[in-house]
Amino acid sequence: MSTTNPATDVLRSGYQRSVAEYWNNNPNDDRVNVVLGEIDGLYHHHYGIGAIDPSVREGSEDDRDTRIINELHRLETAQADLLLDQLGDISPDDHLLDAGSGRGATSFMAHQRFGCQVDGVTISEYQVGFANDQAAQRGVSDEVRFHFRNMLDTGFGTATRRGIWTNETTMYVDLFELYAEVARQLQFGGRYVCITGCYNDVTGRSQAVREIDEHYTCNIHPRSEYFNALAANNLAPINVTDLTPQTIPYWELRETCSLATGIEDPFLRGYREGSFQYLLIVADRIAD
Ligand code: GPP
Numbered sequence: 639m640s641t642t643n644p645a646t647d648v649l650r651s652g653y654q655r656s657v658a659e660y661w662n663n664n665p666n667d668d669r670v671n672v673v674l675g676e677i678d679g680l681y682h683h684h685y686g687i688g689a690i691d692p693s694v695r696e697g698s699e700d701d702r703d704t705r706i707i708n709e710l711h712r713l714e715t716a717q718a719d720l721l722l723d724q725l726g727d728i729s730p731d732d733h734l735l736d737a738g739s740g741r742g743a744t745s746f747m748a749h750q751r752f753g754c755q756v757d758g759v760t761i762s763e764y765q766v767g768f769a770n771d772q773a774a775q776r777g778v779s780d781e782v783r784f785h786f787r788n789m790l791d792t793g794f795g796t797a798t799r800r801g802i803w804t805n806e807t808t809m810y811v812d813l814f815e816l817y818a819e820v821a822r823q824l825q826f827g828g829r830y831v832c833i834t835g836c837y838n839d840v841t842g843r844s845q846a847v848r849e850i851d852e853h854y855t856c857n858i859h860p861r862s863e864y865f866n867a868l869a870a871n872n873l874a875p876i877n878v879t880d881l882t883p884q885t886i887p888y889w890e891l892r893e894t895c896s897l898a899t900g901i902e903d904p905f906l907r908g909y910r911e912g913s914f915q916y917l918l919i920v921a922d923r924i925a926d
């Protein structure tokens with residue numbers, strides 16, 4: 639296993655440097671992540687799923703915004719729970735990898751659920767520092783560790799992982815490169831779980847998708863590319879779910895929140911017109 643990598647080793651292209659720069663100094667309004675994270679210390683960098691509790695909209699107007707903020711956070715935590723549900727039987731002796739770990743919330747939830755070691759990698763040094771501080775505050779620094787490493791070349795050992803996930807991070811990388819690295823690290827029978835936004839090959843890349851790419855400095859892939867890249871790397875899908883209908887209520891609620899960032903409209907347009915899709919993909923590592 640490699641030890642600390644200098645930034646030149648981790649950030650290997652101008653594009654990767656610009657992505658790191660984005661997440662080190664989020665140029666968009668980050669309050670939607672920080673204020674939600676302060677509710678219970680789980681700082682998510684992904685969206686939510688599930689039905690809205692009707693009392694959020696019905697109650698008194700004075701604290702409606704607070705109720706909306708709490709509800710958005712609950713739906714984001716539900717998204718991470720759904721992702722972790724897909725990992726199958728994980729024992730305390732297993733090792734998991736969070737590829738693109740953000741501020742660490744999905745990793746902490748995984749450790750809490752399975753009691754196993756979790757490593758997170760991110761190319762944002764800010765996020766590594768934030769998430770490791772969180773681990774220290776939680777008293778889990780020996781079990782949940784965050785590293786300044788590139789998910790395309792993590793330095794972790796071959797066939798060392800029982801499970802690997804990407805929670806809304808694949809739009810920053812080449813999928814063929816990523817899945818080669820995922821397959822290398824997974825044990826035979828190990829599981830990969832992905833939640834992502836992809837564009838619909840049938841409609842093509844829409845204006846809404848272009849606006850989302852520009853907002854986050856990312857490059858949303860077509861749906862087909864996921865399956866081509868999985869098949870090319872000995873990763874066999876076992877479950878594919880279109881989560882679009884389950885995420886639209888989150889975006890409708892977020893649009894009415896004081897913490898809305900302006901990206902709500904492209905997401906809702908893309909989802910409603912069918913050009914953008916929120917997808918869960920679960921795959922097993924099969925033999926070479
Ligand atoms: C992270 O969420 C968003 C991304 C990693 C990029 C795009 C994702 C797609 C599904 C296309 P965030 O919580 O940092 O975003 P926001 O600040 O808008 O809540």
Ligand code: MG
Pocket residue numbers: 670671682683684685
């Ligand atoms: Mg967010």
